[in-house]
Amino acid sequence: MQAFIGIGANLGDARANVLDAVERLRRQPGCELLAVSSLYRTAPIDSSGDDYINAVARIATTLDAASLLQALHGIELAHGRERPYRNAPRTLDLDLLLYGDEQIASATLTVPHPRMTQRAFVLVPLLEVAPDIIVPGLGPAAAFAAGVADQAITRLAQA
Numbered sequence: 665m666q667a668f669i670g671i672g673a674n675l676g677d678a679r680a681n682v683l684d685a686v687e688r689l690r691r692q693p694g695c696e697l698l699a700v701s702s703l704y705r706t707a708p709i710d711s712s713g714d715d716y717i718n719a720v721a722r723i724a725t726t727l728d729a730a731s732l733l734q735a736l737h738g739i740e741l742a743h744g745r746e747r748p749y750r751n752a753p754r755t756l757d758l759d760l761l762l763y764g765d766e767q768i769a770s771a772t773l774t775v776p777h778p779r780m781t782q783r784a785f786v787l788v789p790l791l792e793v794a795p796d797i798i799v800p801g802l803g804p805a806a807a808f809a810a811g812v813a814d815q816a817i818t819r820l821a822q823a
Contacts, residue, residue: 665725666764667722667732667760668721668723668761669689669761670780671686671719671720671756671757672716672717672718672785673685673717673743674713675754678714678715678716679717681717684743689721692735694725695723697721697722697723698723699793699794700793701719701788701793702792703819703820704717704818704820706815706817709785709815717820718785720761720793733772736758740754743755759780760773761786762776762777762799763775767800776801780799783815784812784813784817787808
């Protein structure tokens with residue numbers, strides 16, 4: 665199954681946290697890292713704090729969606745992720761954006777990720793690694809790009 669993971673951080677060394685998350689995904693049992701977008705800097709939306717560093721990873725996985733979500737939460741916890749309130753600044757945030765062409769609505773997981781088509785920090789890196797991706801139930805992700813064009817996003821030079 666192919667899945668797409670949104671990666672973001674804005675506390676501590678956000679760039680290092682995002683890069684470490686990519687490395688942890690690379691080593692995650694049941695996952696094969698297929699592609700990683702560039703890193704992007706974005707201002708917080710519906711939040712406060714420093715700018716975010718964001719990326720999207722494309723993986724192949726043998727894990728079911730719930731197990732993959734648990735693995736992502738484990739990587740977040742390794743970075744000291746706390747959830748004191750909704751949209752709080754974070755050391756690391758890993759979101760399961762897409763899981764194949766599945767649509768999932770459970771108490772713990774919604775896929776496609778809600779609001780992903782409304783956020784430049786998701787769409788821009790997602791379209792970099794998968795320009796023709798279809799968002800299940802919504803259509804081509806590229807069709808939503810114009811709707812986020814007013815959101816500031818800066819591609820960072822690679823280290």
